Amino acid sequence: MTGSKKGLWLTTALLAPTTLWFLVMLILPLVVVVIFSFGDRAPTGGYAAAFTFDQYANLASRLKAFTNTLTYAPLGTLMTLLVAYPLAYYLAVKVDERWKLLLLVLVIVPFWTSLLIRTYAWIFILGGRGIPSLLAMIGFEDVRLINTSGAVLVGMIYGYLPLMVFPIFVSLEKLDKRLLEASSDLGGSPFRTFIQVTLPLSMPGMVTGCMLVFILLMGEFLIPAFLGGGKIFFIGNALVDLFLQSRNWPFGSALAVTLVIIMLVMVTLYMRLTTGSKTERDQSVM
Amino acid sequence: MYQISNIPHGSTYVSTLKDPSLVADIEFKDVTKLYGDVRAVDGMSLTIERGSFFSFLGPSGCGKTTSLRLIAGFEHPTQGGVFIGGKSVIGVPPHKRPVNMVFQHYALFPHMTVAENIGYGLRQRTPRPSKPEMARQIDEMLEMVQMSGFRSRRVWEMSGGQQQRVALARALINRPTVLLLDEPLAALDRKLRRDMQIELQTLQRDVGITFILVTHDQEEALSMSDRICIMRDGKIAQSGSPQDLYDRPVNRYVADFVGKTNFISGNVSRVNGTAVSIISERGQEFSANPSAGTQPFNVGGHANIAVRPELIVIGASTASTEDMHTDVALKGRIKNQIFLGEHTEYLVATDGIGDVLVLSPKHMEHSNGGFAPGDTVTIGWKNERALALVD
Numbered sequence A: 001m002t003g004s005k006k007g008l009w010l011t012t013a014l015l016a017p018t019t020l021w022f023l024v025m026l027i028l029p030l031v032v033v034v035i036f037s038f039g040d041r042a043p044t045g046g047y048a049a050a051f052t053f054d055q056y057a058n059l060a061s062r063l064k065a066f067t068n069t070l071t072y073a074p075l076g077t078l079m080t081l082l083v084a085y086p087l088a089y090y091l092a093v094k095v096d097e098r099w100k101l102l103l104l105v106l107v108i109v110p111f112w113t114s115l116l117i118r119t120y121a122w123i124f125i126l127g128g129r130g131i132p133s134l135l136a137m138i139g140f141e142d143v144r145l146i147n148t149s150g151a152v153l154v155g156m157i158y159g160y161l162p163l164m165v166f167p168i169f170v171s172l173e174k175l176d177k178r179l180l181e182a183s184s185d186l187g188g189s190p191f192r193t194f195i196q197v198t199l200p201l202s203m204p205g206m207v208t209g210c211m212l213v214f215i216l217l218m219g220e221f222l223i224p225a226f227l228g229g230g231k232i233f234f235i236g237n238a239l240v241d242l243f244l245q246s247r248n249w250p251f252g253s254a255l256a257v258t259l260v261i262i263m264l265v266m267v268t269l270y271m272r273l274t275t276g277s278k279t280e281r282d283q284s285v286m
Numbered sequence B: 001m002y003q004i005s006n007i008p009h010g011s012t013y014v015s016t017l018k019d020p021s022l023v024a025d026i027e028f029k030d031v032t033k034l035y036g037d038v039r040a041v042d043g044m045s046l047t048i049e050r051g052s053f054f055s056f057l058g059p060s061g062c063g064k065t066t067s068l069r070l071i072a073g074f075e076h077p078t079q080g081g082v083f084i085g086g087k088s089v090i091g092v093p094p095h096k097r098p099v100n101m102v103f104q105h106y107a108l109f110p111h112m113t114v115a116e117n118i119g120y121g122l123r124q125r126t127p128r129p130s131k132p133e134m135a136r137q138i139d140e141m142l143e144m145v146q147m148s149g150f151r152s153r154r155v156w157e158m159s160g161g162q163q164q165r166v167a168l169a170r171a172l173i174n175r176p177t178v179l180l181l182d183e184p185l186a187a188l189d190r191k192l193r194r195d196m197q198i199e200l201q202t203l204q205r206d207v208g209i210t211f212i213l214v215t216h217d218q219e220e221a222l223s224m225s226d227r228i229c230i231m232r233d234g235k236i237a238q239s240g241s242p243q244d245l246y247d248r249p250v251n252r253y254v255a256d257f258v259g260k261t262n263f264i265s266g267n268v269s270r271v272n273g274t275a276v277s278i279i280s281e282r283g284q285e286f287s288a289n290p291s292a293g294t295q296p297f298n299v300g301g302h303a304n305i306a307v308r309p310e311l312i313v314i315g316a317s318t319a320s321t322e323d324m325h326t327d328v329a330l331k332g333r334i335k336n337q338i339f340l341g342e343h344t345e346y347l348v349a350t351d352g353i354g355d356v357l358v359l360s361p362k363h364m365e366h367s368n369g370g371f372a373p374g375d376t377v378t379i380g381w382k383n384e385r386a387l388a389l390v391d
């Protein structure tokens, strides 16, 4: 008996640091933000204790930021997927073993500098002295790329490409090549083999990649601010504005809480959608 | 034991073969396959008859899988020609060849149910059969491999033997003219393996198509095949019926591979039309029938005499060649005795030729009373039953 008591004590002792870390790092900040969101703005900015739903009632004033985020984040995720898949496929399937590692490193190299600097580079590339000036030389005058929604999407794809490439690469790399041979043996053309075997079996990688990129894009503020010319506002930009400029912490908190809720709902739906069908079929066997 | 080959009544299972007369189904003409410097297959020529059960047998790395992959179309010969049904298939991709394969570890699609796996071949057809037609054919296949209750199982929810059946059904639904099997039973335990061997054999007879089996299990090859091709370093060591290979091996490699054999090696002392004699390392002379191999025996050259364990007679220590009706009599001591039911296997340590394996039938045991480890005995055989072999 003492043994099990001792075991329980030991378990508690061992779990305590993890629990504490979890509380301090994850739950506490969230609790603070939730409390703030029901407060008032202090006259000089910041937070004044109160219990009011005013901040939430005011959310509609930032509707544009919500609609922007909710169109650009899914669209950006989808486009990143479309660009990343062929790249990951090429790296995992087509490239010779000798070059694989080098090319993989090249995919991450941009991550060694901050997104800020990389986005600046795009301002130059898409700006007047970049691609448009080249286009002008071959006769296409006055093409405007920077400060358009296209520029924002390009920035998003570029910024998060590696996060999408890696999980897809991993799932393609561990795909059993004999399954492809089996498909071909049974009469599947290369294209049909890709659609029926490769694509579904790389689904886990695509799901992970999309999730990562989508969550990060929902909170993005740098890319729209730099490449959208201040015309395309995300919730992230609204938060920067509210917390740093106008110092309206409670309203900012309400926005942040709403963003978290939206994300939770969307991610849950997404998970249901991508894994649900499989579990359902599994259960039908029982 | 359940039978795999209960083809349902009124079944429409007919192979695409129209003329069941003995014609070449697969032909290799001087095929060589190089991987870099490795000669995986080295100048192989062979013919596999339509409707036969053919096996590639040989040790690891001798090129069995490569031969099979050349037929399936996953590899292309560096030199030479591969023919299926008389037509060259050089340049024909796997999905356009009338052969199907059961892979070594089955390679079932993990994201599909059993029924979806089996129906895969049908879904690749143009025009694609109708839904009810596909369901009917899948059901028929499931019934044939006795897996009707497993329609919607996932691959990982099945035992190795069950997966093996699904792999078989998946390969057979396309009604190939040739079924290729790469060590399909290697992952199964001994008992199940034995059952599946019988089932495969029955299945082959029932569907009447050519089965080409790769194995490194000689017992498996001997018991199942009509013809066996024994390979050595990418070349054919010998090919023939199991009986041929067992009774008339062309060299020591083949004799050693097929069944258990005792070898006496030494240098050739005399050669005439009906007998070859060698002097063993201990200076004793033994004679035997020359094998039908292509290599000649040269006096002074190295050769072996092979004596199958069941051809050796065992008698009391005082027995002579006359008593035993043999040409040879050697003294020895029983080292080990294994009772095998119909036979008793003895390992006899002799002075002249080392340890000798003897298989003594039950009636002999009754007449001579049997022997125990430690007993001194005499063993002997008739020269005409022994076989002289090159290496």
Ligand SMILES: Nc1ncnc2c1ncn2[C@@H]1O[C@H](COP(=O)(O)OP(=O)(O)OP(=O)(O)O)[C@@H](O)[C@H]1O
Pocket (backbone or CB within 6 Å): B035, B036, B038, B039, B040, B058, B059, B060, B061, B062, B063, B064, B065, B066, B067, B216
């Ligand atoms: N893709 C490859 N690249 C290079 N060498 C290969 C390749 N496949 C096979 N080989 C070589 O070719 C030879 C024959 O291989 P193969 O797979 O045909 O042997 P096997 O008889 O099937 O052996 P096992 O019984 O071990 O399966 C071996 O020496 C092997 O190392």
Ligand SMILES: [Mg+2]
Pocket (backbone or CB within 6 Å): B064, B065, B066
């Ligand atoms: Mg092999």
